[in-house]
Each structure stands twice: as structure tokens, then as C-alpha cells.
Amino acid sequence: xxxxxxxxxHLIKTRGQQVTLRCSSQSGHNTVSWYQQALGQGPxxxxxxxxxxxxxxxxxxxRFSGLQFPNYSSELNVNALELDDSALYLCASSSGQGxxxxxxxxxxxxxxx
Amino acid sequence: QKEVExxxxxxxxxxxxxxSLNCTYxxxxxxxxxxxxxxxxxxxxxxxxxxxxxxxxxxRFTAQVDKSxxxxxxxxxxxxxxxxxxxxxxxxxxxxxxTLTFGKGTMLLVSP
Numbered sequence: 001x002x003x004x005x006x007x008x009x010h011l012i013k014t015r016g017q018q019v020t021l022r023c024s025s026q027s028g029h030n031t032v033s034w035y036q037q038a039l040g041q042g043p044x045x046x047x048x049x050x051x052x053x054x055x056x057x058x059x060x061x062x063r064f065s066g067l068q069f070p071n072y073s074s075e076l077n078v079n080a081l082e083l084d085d086s087a088l089y090l091c092a093s094s095s096g097q098g099x100x101x102x103x104x105x106x107x108x109x110x111x112x113x
Numbered sequence: 114q115k116e117v118e119x120x121x122x123x124x125x126x127x128x129x130x131x132x133s134l135n136c137t138y139x140x141x142x143x144x145x146x147x148x149x150x151x152x153x154x155x156x157x158x159x160x161x162x163x164x165x166x167x168x169x170x171x172x173r174f175t176a177q178v179d180k181s182x183x184x185x186x187x188x189x190x191x192x193x194x195x196x197x198x199x200x201x202x203x204x205x206x207x208x209x210x211x212t213l214t215f216g217k218g219t220m221l222l223v224s225p
Contacts, residue, residue, distance in 0.1 A: 004156075033212065040121070042201055042215030043157070056212055090156055092213075101147070102213060104156040 004093050004105035012111045013081050021076045021108045023091030031055070032074040033102060034066060035090040043090055049074055086112045116140050119202055119216025128225050132189040136202035136216045139183065143204040143214075146178050148187045151199045151218065160200075161187065192223045 005024045013019050025032050031050045035043035045058035049068035063079040072093075078085055088109050092102035119136045126132055134148075145164055149157035161176040163169050163185075169176045175188040185204075189196055199218040 045212040
């Protein structure tokens with residue numbers, strides 16, 4: 001069984017640029033959630049995709065957007081990067097929409113200069 | 114008031130000690146309760162998953178949920194230096210989509 005994978009592992013961007021982060025869900029999982037974890041904080045929910053549709057969104061501006069593909073992998077796109085976007089971005093996969101357990105990938109560490 | 118409160122620590126204990134980690138929450142709709150372990154610069158790893166109130170044991174780990182007090186705990190017996198990590202509590206309400214609400218995490222340091 002393959003776990004959740006994310007790419008790239010690290011990324012450095014400058015303010016105003018755009019970034020795309022990628023996630024492959026665990027085998028058999030059709031739901032992907034994205035979280036932002038700032039240094040010293042717990043992860044904050046960005047949005048969730050279930051069967052290629054956005055299924056819920058946290059308190060993040062529209063410049064945070066995403067996609068889910070037919071194989072259930074997912075992308076997180078962030079436009080007009082700001083310094084405060086520097087964080088660890090985590091992808092989690094699960095097998096449904098309810099309270100099922102979410103399994104996290106290793107994360108992508110983004111630094112915005 | 115944050116939805117989930119967790120003391121950030123650090124909590125320092127000697128090897129072999131019993132560790133108690135706790136979270137309180139305010140949202141009575143939460144039904145699913147989880148503990149994740151996160152090593153430095155890594156993704157969270159699921160340790161325990163509990164539905165509603167009660168206890169659950171897995172090896173050296175015991176999770177307790179008291180919904181009447183809105184209080185959850187994780188106990189680690191015979192703590193090891195390899196247990197040194199940040200422990201995150203998380204919970205969800207199953208309100209159509211399973212977003213997790215996390216505490217800030219408690220840093221645990223187990224010294225040999």
C-alpha cells in the first residue's frame with residue numbers, strides 16, 4: 001500500500017509569484033484535504049476535494065485554489081504569494097466524506113521572500 | 114476563545130515516565146477525536162482515533178475522551194526518547210465533510 005506523497009519537498013518563491021503543490025493520495029482513497037501549518041501552530045484547513053469536486057473550504061482567500069484529478073491526486077495553487085504564506089503545506093487523504101481517518105503526507109515547505 | 118486549546122509545552126520527562134497530554138474544546142458538535150505525532154519538519158502521523166466518549170488503548174498509548182467535559186487526553190506509558198515529538202490533538206464534527214480542527218500541539222521531550 002502506497003502512502004500519501006507530496007512534491008516538491010521544499011520551495012522558495014518571491015512575493016507576488018504563483019506556486020503549484022502536488023499530492024498523490026493513498027491507494028483506495030478518494031478524498032484529499034489540504035492544510036497550512038505555520039511554524040509553531042497546528043495545521044489549518046484550506047479545502048477538501050471529494051471525487052474531483054471541492055467539498056468544503058476553510059477561511060482562506062480565493063487566491064488559494066485547487067484541483068483533484070480522476071486518479072484522485074490533487075494540486076494546490078496559490079497566486080500572488082505573500083510573506084505570510086510561508087508555511088508547511090500538508091495534504092491528507094481519506095476514504096470518504098465523513099469522520100474517516102485522514103492520513104498525512106510529509107508536506108511541502110514553502111518559503112516566500 | 115479558540116475551538117481547540119492545547120498547552121504548547123515543552124513537556125520534559127525522564128525515560129520511563131508516564132506522560133499525560135490534554136486538549137479542551139468548545140464545539141459540542143465534535144464527535145471524532147484523533148491524536149497525531151509530528152516529528153520536526155515531517156507530516157503528522159496518526160496515533161489514535163476515537164469516536165465519541167470512552168477509552169481506547171494501543172500498546173503504550175491510551176486515548177480518553179470525555180465529551181461531557183469537552184476534554185481529551187493521551188497517555189504514554191514507559192516513555193522512550195523516540196517519543197520526543199510534537200503531539201497534535203485533532204477533532205471533527207462530520208458535518209458533511211471531515212475537516213479536522215487541530216490544537217497547536219504539545220512538544221514532548223523524553224530524556225535518556
